[in-house]
Amino acid sequence: MKRILPLLLLAAAGCTLVNKKQDAPAYKGLGLESTDQKTLSAFAPKPLGPAVSSRVQSMMDIKSPGMGAVAPGGTALHFSWTITGVSQIWKLDGPMRFPRQMTGGEDPTSLLGYTPDGKYILVSRDRNGQENPGLYYQPADGGALQEINHVKGVQTYFQHVSDDSRYVYYSANDRKPDQRTLYRYEMGTGEKKMVFNEPGLWRVADAVPGRFLLIKDRGSMWNELYELDLSSGRLTPLLGQGEREDYDAAFGAGQGEYLVLSNKGTDLRQVCLLKDGQLSPRISSPDREISRFMVDEARKHLVVQWLDKGYTRFDVYDPLTFDKLAMPDFGDAENIYVGEVSRDGRYMTVGIDKAYEPRTSYVWDWNKRELVKWLASSSPEIDTSGFAKASLVYYPARDGTQVPMFVRSPAQCADRVCPVIVSFHGGPEGMSAPGFSSGAQIFVDAGFVWVTPNVRGSDGFGRKWGEADNGPKRLDVITDIEDCALYIKKAWARDGVAPRVGVTGGSYGGYAALLAMTRFAGAYDAGVASVGMSNLYSFLMNTAPYRRSLRASEYGDPEKDKEALLKLSPITYVKAISAPLLIIQGANDPRVPVGEAVQMYEAVKAKGVDAGLMIFADEGHGAAKRQNQVLSTGHTLRFFEQHLK
Secondary structure, three states: OHHHHHHHHHHHHOOOOOOOOOOOOOOOOOOOHHOOOOHHHHOOOOOOOOHHHHHHHHHHHOOOOOOEEEEEOOOOEEEEOOOOOOOOOOOOOOOHHHHOEOOOOOOEEHHHHHHHHOEEEEEEEEEOOOOOOOEEEEOOOOOOEEEOOOOOOEEEEEEEEEOOEEEEEEEEEEEEOOEEEEEEEEEEOOOOOEHHHHEEEEEEEEEHHHEEEEEEEEOOOEEEEEEEEEEOOOOEEEEEEOOOOOOOEEEEOOOOEEEEEEEOOOOOOEEEEEEEEEEEEOOOOOOOOOEEEEOOOOOEEEEEEEEEEEEEEEEEEOOOOOOOOOOOOOOOOOEEEEEEEEOOOEEEEEEEEEEEEEEEEEEEEEEEEEEEEEEEOOOOOHHHHHOOOOOOEEEEOOOOOEEEEEOOOOOOHHHHOEEEEEEEEOOOOOOOOOOOOHHHHHHHHOOOOOEEOOOOOOOOOOOHHHHHOOOOHHHHHOHHHHHHHHHHHHHHOOOOOOEEEEEEEEEEHHHHHHHHOHHHOOOOOOEEEEEEOOOOHHHHHHHHHHHHHHHHHHHOOOOOOHHHHHHHHHHHHHHHHHEEEEEEEOOOOOOOOHHHHHHHHHHHHHHHHOOOEEEOOOEEEOOOHHHHHHHHHHHHHHHHHHHHO
């Protein structure tokens, strides 16, 4: 996108230029290839002052390791940890032993699982946030990574490893950017063979010898189920064809049975049994949402993770009878998560988090019926017992709908008016949750009330709530963003003094922050938007091809819904902006192009409003590296302290 630089240089010279016709994209492309070094240098993040940097750095030292996966036989635990500043893989040879680092370097690395014989771990590695990860394996005791597939510009995703540990199956969009082809890699020889090549975004939901259960993603919450016979290549449609439903699935414990997670015909997701073409509910709740489910390959345990107004819990069932199985009492935990279930069904990793304690990792042994702490979190020089606990409260939208939000408040704000920061989550199908949050505590310690709403469109509150903002319907509920600030300024005022309110968020939350500052100008007093879309039309026209098809079902079709997309775009209302705005962006972002940030910054500067732009040359969709996280969080804190206090 060589076109950005001249606009930036004009702005630097005092000659601002605004794209007058907002329905024509002002830029083209995404990633580093769409910009240049002069642009990156002009908007590189500035160093932080020592006081702010120190506050953020100390909180960054609080580390909750990933829950990880138990090695076959239960003798070791491999897990991810960001203690080095970027996610790498570590190993424990027993509960609470000293961990050994297995992978290193500057590229984020994540654990995918083990080969069934326990000889190797499978890992994914990305470069500079490009979201074109590669697939590797490594000896379980350590050593060099061996590449299975890592190609520039190609996304490689692990799908399955055969029971005999001979074959690793993966998908890659190497043939078409918006198609995922399935391949088989032979561990002994390194030979690669294509096993399935049909148009669409395919992934393996589950596997049994000789058969794959495939999901074809058609939209953000819309997919189809198929069964693939590996020997014949025959593809059998199972569910979702000709529909617009959201399914997840696994092979069942009985002959010809499938387990399906769906909210078809109901508001809340339920686990159903699919047999002989009939879908029948088996596990459901009248007031809780199921966020996901897992079944081990031995078909011994069916794990169901629940969302209850934002709080996470889980239950375990027999996948054949659907009888609930007894689990231990987890005490005063706010959130209880399931990590991975071992292939043989014996072991399960569990994460427990409390308001005052970072998530701690345990292993549950079904044979011994024993819960053992394997790995504790760390909080050097910080007493977390005083961390603010999130309270669930509701604010009224203008149509009377009660919108949930979590509020973390400094103790001193109980009897005085304090500035407020509203942070919108990403997605938009994401969800704000309670529990331990060192990131939120940074702002609470600085004297801000930290608010995280779950506006309509959020996940975890049922189908009606989640689909309320799909496509042009978003126009009817986007006012939830403004109503949050209006409620806070009225309900939390004292003696006629209303709190000053800031807004922030990342990805869709960044978009919400931009919209809050433009379409709803005056509701918020300052805003920080990270990797957010400024023009939904130009975003859809320039984002990665695979994402365009998935996101169009959420935001609207660029052709059919173009008018609605422009009505929903923050840049359409830039003339209304009157409060200061900081924009943060990664140059490598494959989801939200860097051009979205640049065009918004230029438009705001042309209006004469205080605006800032930070571009990380070595990041993608958000900051993954510690030094960049410190700069991003630190400058956000500095900005709000400057403009809200």
